[in-house]
């Protein structure tokens with residue numbers, strides 16, 4: 001048969017021409033799967049509804065995105081990940097039943113067809129979920145992760161969009177987790193904006209750092225999901241703004257009862273060692289939090305967004321939160337005996353409860369970050385001392401730090417005023433008291449170190465920072481990356497910068513700072529600086 005005319009399977013060249021796979025509708029793939037309609041598309045592929053012509057049963061087909069047709073290695077990894085995921089075999093994990101080998105056309109895999117709604121859509125439609133519902137959903141995802149991790153499969157892209165809600169056995173919130181392992185496929189290639197793999201906001205800090213990662217990246221992401229379900233927004237980063245090193249997303253959790261806050265804080269700890277060591281441990285913590293909250297359910301609003309609309313209940317809410325923390329602490333030491341009866345009215349025992357809250361909070365990650373409010377859609381404003389590239393870092397992120405700071409007070413300098421701060425070389429600088437004395441000229445008093453002038457000087461080198469990004473592993477990341485450092489300037493104006501370890505852009509930034517001549521000052525000093533990459 002003429003290949004081009006084969007109606008049962010469009011061959012490779014034909015698919016290249018098609019580019020969007022819409023022409024597949026009505027065709028039969030591999031003699032078995034009749035493509036019914038397109039269900040949607042994501043970063044890795046396009047999902048179609050298909051009918052198995054022999055079984056007369058519906059399936060979902062995920063076909064590798066046409067943009068990877070020329071990348072056999074990506075196709076191979078796509079298939080390998082799907083094969084690994086097919087072995088998880090858990091009710092909360094989408095079942096993968098078949099594969100389309102690349103030699104017979106574009107790579108695809110076949111999943112059970114799920115009629116439902118992903119959690120992102122549910123959140124968009126309904127807003128934040130009541131805590132019993134959120135815990136029920138997150139517990140199922142934790143079970144799915146526990147099963148996957150046992151088989152050595154790490155999801156790496158846990159987020160609401162990858163969790164489908166289906167109606168199963170009378171439960172309208174039965175969860176099926178999709179896309180195990182697929183995020184890994186593009187990491188290390190130049191094929192994705194997010195070469196680190198994963199989705200902004202849900203990516204664990206160690207993934208950004210480029211170090212070793214393990215199943216605890218999923219624990220982190222699930223903690224973020226719990227936060228998002230309860231409060232309807234991401235705890236920290238937004239898609240257009242990435243902060244390095246990421247700070248523990250503790251900001252909005254202050255709105256939550258202590259048992260929930262403790263779970264989120266520990267799951268999203270910056271240091272993986274401080275997170276729950278396994279999905280099973282997270283599952284146990286979720287059960288304990290539920291038990292604690294149920295003990296105080298008369299006082300704890302079901303939906304966290306109710307809190308702000310019911311100010312008169314705030315006292316009770318806080319008291320219940322404290323009581324919940326107490327119950328969590330007890331649960332760790334004893335068995336499931338923390339009941340509403342045993343716990344009693346929380347607001348009558350302030351001191352022990354307050355101590356317990358400290359203990360519960362001690363499980364949280366690192367020091368509390370200063371208040372930021374980067375909601376799911378809105379980047380945080382640039383901090384003072386942020387060095388922005390020439391272009392705006394994102395459409396909506398204001399970068400006031402780009403405005404030049406105050407000029408140094410030249411009148412107080414002991415040296416002849418240089419042409420400009422960057423032009424000052426070692427030759428033009430005074431070498432020390434002896435040299436100054438031999439100059440025989442009247443010496444002016446050096447001014448104290450002026451951090452805002454030094455910062456402004458560094459801010460003028462935004463283009464150099466952009467060049468550093470272009471030469472680093474962040475080069476394909478369209479989001480603005482904020483890398484926080486501390487610049488130390490000697491009295492003679494020589495500077496060094498301390499940056500968090502592990503970023504390949506750091507040596508370039510260090511050279512940039514070392515190559516900037518700051519104004520000499522009486523004492524030298526240091527200032528915090530955020531490079532906007």
Ligand SMILES: Nc1ncnc2c1ncn2[C@@H]1O[C@H](COP(=O)(O)OP(=O)(O)OP(=O)(O)O)[C@@H](O)[C@H]1O
Nearest residue numbers: 039040041042043044045047060111112113114161
């Ligand atoms: N097994 C399935 N049954 C029914 N619908 C599915 C199934 N798998 C995926 N879908 C739907 O197909 C669409 C595309 O899914 P896909 O996983 O490719 O994209 P995504 O998760 O939104 O993006 P990304 O892969 O970039 O994270 C989504 O609407 C998803 O809900």
